[in-house]
Amino acid sequence: DAGVIQSPRHxxxxxxxxxxxxxxxxxxxxxxxxxxQTMMRGLELLIYFNNNVPIDDSGMPEDRFSAKMPNxxxxxxxxxxxxxxxxxxxxxxxxxxxxxxxxxEKLFFGSGTQxxxx
Amino acid sequence: xxxxxxxxxxLRLQEGESSSLNCSYTxxxxxxxxxxxQDPGKGPxxxxxxxxxxxxxxxxxxxxxxxxKESFLHITAPKPEDSATYLCAVRIQGAQKLVFGQGxxxxxxx
Numbered sequence: 001d002a003g004v005i006q007s008p009r010h011x012x013x014x015x016x017x018x019x020x021x022x023x024x025x026x027x028x029x030x031x032x033x034x035x036x037q038t039m040m041r042g043l044e045l046l047i048y049f050n051n052n053v054p055i056d057d058s059g060m061p062e063d064r065f066s067a068k069m070p071n072x073x074x075x076x077x078x079x080x081x082x083x084x085x086x087x088x089x090x091x092x093x094x095x096x097x098x099x100x101x102x103x104x105e106k107l108f109f110g111s112g113t114q115x116x117x118x
Numbered sequence: 119x120x121x122x123x124x125x126x127x128x129l130r131l132q133e134g135e136s137s138s139l140n141c142s143y144t145x146x147x148x149x150x151x152x153x154x155x156q157d158p159g160k161g162p163x164x165x166x167x168x169x170x171x172x173x174x175x176x177x178x179x180x181x182x183x184x185x186x187k188e189s190f191l192h193i194t195a196p197k198p199e200d201s202a203t204y205l206c207a208v209r210i211q212g213a214q215k216l217v218f219g220q221g222x223x224x225x226x227x228x
Contacts, residue, residue: 004161031214033215042218042219042220042221043162043205043207043218044218045215045216045217048214048215050214055214056213056214056215091161091162093161097214106152106164106167107162107164107216108164109161109162109163110161111159111160111161112159112160112161
């Protein structure tokens with residue numbers, strides 16, 4: 001298995017531009033998570049999906065951020081318009097959640113997208 | 119508020135010098151404590167899950183333990199390839215998401 005695949009690996013853009021990050025989870029996994037990592041705040045959960053449905057988006061910073069999961073093999077995180085404070089590494093992770101089995105699954109992370117907003 | 123605190127922030131050891139990393143947590147109901155390893159430029163990689171106080175897990179030179187308030191990651195006779203950032207995370211009762219600590223950056227000098 002190729003693992004969780006994220007693209008692009010690096011993105012440099014100017015303030016005000018739209019940014020789209022992409023993620024392909026591990027085949028067969030039914031949960032998908034978007035995390036952001038910075039030196040100051042560490043790893044923060046932005047949003048997660050179960051069976052393609054958004055479950056908890058309380059970590060999304062503001063309306064400039066949106067995430068979609070149109071099918072089981074693809075998700076996007078969009079920032080519009082982007083700002084310098086959005087600069088961070090964005091990780092996508094997936095897991096196989098079993099019904100009623102809270103606490104049992106482990107997350108598999110992609111290699112991340114390093115975003116720099118100038 | 120649920121909190122996870124890791125210490126120290128950074129640790130530098132000589133090869134073969136054993137030590138421990140700490141993860142203390144304040145959560146409303148623990149449903150699993152996770153240890154991950156993160157290498158530069160990569161995503162976190164799963165190491166262990168612990169569920170109840172007194173539980174221990176081992177993998178090569180690493181051993182994770184859990185009490186009601188904290189977890190330790192013991193590293194015995196480390197090698198330079200053990201250099202990485204070690205992250206602790208908790209899953210609380212009724213939630214699927216993981217809450218991560220800030221991590222400990224471990225450097226093993228040859």
